[in-house]
Amino acid sequence: MSVENAPVVDVDEAAIPVEKKMYYRFESNDKKEFRVSELAIQQSETLNRLVEAMGYTSEDVENKPAIAIENIDGKTLKLVFQWCEHHKGEAIPVDDGSVPKIVEIPEFDAKLMDIDNGLLFKLIWAADYLNIVQLLNVSCKKVANMAQGKTPAQLRRVYLLPSDEEDEAAKRAAQEAQDPRAREVEEEFEERKRQGGNSFF
Amino acid sequence: MLDFLFCYFFLCKDTTDIEFVIRKFIRKNVKKGTSIEEVDKKISEKFGEDAIAYQELDYWYYQFYNGKRSLKDKRSPSNSPRELLDLPNEMIAEIISKLPISQRLDLAKVSYRLQGVTDLRTEFMDVIITDDSMKLCFERTFVDSVFLPNNNAYQELRKILNNPKLKLDQLIFDATTHMGTNEQQARKIERMLQTLDQKVHTTAFNTNMFHFKDLLIFLPFLKPGVLEVIKVYHSRLNEAEQLDEPEPFLQTIQKLQELDQWNQITCLDFSAKYPQTLVTCPVDYFFHLEVLWFQGPICDKFDVILSWITEFLTKSPKVEAFVARNFALKFPEICSLISSEIVIKWTDEFAGRAIFKIPDADKVFKISREWHDDRRNVAELVVEKVGAPSHLIPAGQSIFV
Structure with a gap:
């Protein structure tokens, strides 16, 4: 049977179930707009709850203003949503409270996080704020990995930690704030140390 | 602009x-x-x-x-x-929690603020004590470990053990010093344990090259109810056996009976140094145990030891298993010394399988011993109650690492 002779069947297009993907619009604090799929949003407990509470239809999503995320800039939010889109549909890990937590950084995440520390810390902050458990895990792991094989001096340099003197001053200030007698005890301890005993034990 | x-x-x-x-x-x-x-x-x-x-x-x-x-x-x-210290404490804690404990300890040392947020939790700790230093191992493979000089080793150890969130599966005090001088080490550990704000949460507690009586020093500082397994072993058995000092074994056991920690354990694993003295103790001192292990070798007084074991198996209300390593006796002889009621199912002299029914107590035990793969040594002699939970005696393996 030729194509020309084939019976013509009217197709009611509305009757065919079409999988509709909804894309929400978000705006960073520097007015950059992002379109993020419904499934990707599920990676963020905070955003997922927010969109559920808003109950937007697909028309609302297009017509209403983008949802403002006021604490996060566009550069960071871009990374966050790239991560969410790549990992959409994946199970969200449950914290079993164990320490140390074993975390593997997948190749995509490693590439995404080839960024300077400033941006990386913002990413951690954003992952925590938006409650994206696995992004928080991998970004924290990336920062933790910087400590691998480092001497105390190198740790101070990499993490910009205060010197011993600054640290001692902070320790004293914290102790004094907690207990005004702490300083006296500390001095007595130092005095005893000077007088002989190397160690308490 | x-x-x-x-x-x-x-x-x-x-x-x-x-x-x-x-x-x-x-x-x-x-x-x-x-x-x-x-x-x-x-x-x-x-x-x-x-x-x-x-x-x-x-x-x-x-x-x-x-x-x-x-x-x-x-x-x-x-x-x-932004810097690391710009982050809130809970995020810094999250970052640090991804590190092995030896590196968490390093970070806690370089900054007061990091010290405050560092969670020094670990599940395994082997405290290897030498004359002038200490090695803390946080993994059975010893990959995650840290060396500490003696002048601050005990403070560092105290920091870890004092963590309220600490939940150890296993804590080991492992002395590499000569056993004759280990009492001093035991006292140092005791002084450190006395300064803790809490009892140590550990499921298993092992000592190596310490005396059995040193349990009286350590156990009061472990959390009763949590502690299930005690293992006292001597990796340098010759040195341990050469010590002339007699072990006040019976007196130690009697004093241990006063401790909740002792009364609530379910497994006890002994060094070969003690089976001879064990038989001086009434069997009911061990009725709280589900599993009793003897390290080997056991080379003499088989009749006395096996008679004690028979009484223990027969009368103990909770016993699920008895295990002995390096029992230097052929399988049929072991069976006949335990009871004439034992039915041997199979034997090739050293390895074998048998059934031991105790009618009055309505208990049935399986007795078995296998050859190792190289057939040069026999494995542990295992006496296992029929119906005992399988996790107590994994096939051919020790439940203790």
Whole structure:
């Protein structure tokens, strides 16, 4: 049977179930707009709850203003949503409270996080704020990995930690704030140390 | 626009030639694929140690890495890089929790704030004590470990054991010093344990090269109810056996009966140093145990020891298993010394299988011993109650590591 002779069947297009993907619009604090799929949003407990509470239809999503995320800039939010889109549909890990937590950084995440520390810390902050458990895990792991094989001096340099003197001053200030007698005890301890005993034990 | 120009001026006015040179140097190295650590090292060598702050290096490295070419700094003051310590404590704690404990200890040492947020939790700890230092191992493979000189080893150990969240599966005090002098080490540990604000949460507690009576020193500081397994062993058995000092074994057991920690354990694993003295104790001192292990070798007084074991198996209300390593006796002889009621199912002299029914107590035990794969040694002699939970005696393996 030729194509020309084939019976013509009217197709009611509305009757065919079409999988509709909804894309929400978000705006960073520097007015950059992002379109993020419904499934990707599920990676963020905070955003997922927010969109559920808003109950937007697909028309609302297009017509209403983008949802403002006021604490996060566009550069960071871009990374966050790239991560969410790549990992959409994946199970969200449950914290079993164990320490140390074993975390593997997948190749995509490693590439995404080839960024300077400033941006990386913002990413951690954003992952925590938006409650994206696995992004928080991998970004924290990336920062933790910087400590691998480092001497105390190198740790101070990499993490910009205060010197011993600054640290001692902070320790004293914290102790004094907690207990005004702490300083006296500390001095007595130092005095005893000077007088002989190397160690308490 | 004015703001922008002001910021630009503010940022650029102090930019010196050397900063441009260093940025150029970083860009060149990024292009060559050099790692950030290597670039850091090269800059120190070429321009001096304080030539550039690490955060600056980090910023420029990743700018060039991600395709930037310009050497001009376009950051605004409000956009300055955030540091680790800018993060809230809970996020810093989250970062530190991803590290092995030896590195968590290092970080806790370099900053007061990090010390406050560092969770020093671990599930396994082998405290290896030498004359002048201590090695803390946090994994059975010893990969995650730290060496500490004696002057601060006990303080560090105290920090870990004093963590209210600490939940150990296993704690081992392992002395490499001569056993004759280990009493001093035991006393040092006792002094440290006395300063703890809490009892140590551990499921299993092992001592190596300490005396059995030292359990009286250690056990009061472990959490009763949590502690299930005690193992007292001697990795240098010859040295342990050469000590003339008699072990006050019966007196020790009697004193241990007064401790909740002892009365609530379910498994006890003994060094070969003690089976001879064990038989001086009434069997009911061990009725709280589900599993009793003897290390080997056991080379003499078989009739006395096996008679004690028979009484224990027959009368103990909770016993699920008895295991002995290196029992230097043929399988049929072991069976006949335990009871004439035992039915041997199979034997090739040293290995074998048998059934031991105790009608009055309505208990049935399976007795077995296998050859190791190389057939040069027999495995443990295992007497296992029929219906005993399988996790107590995994096939051919010790439940203790």
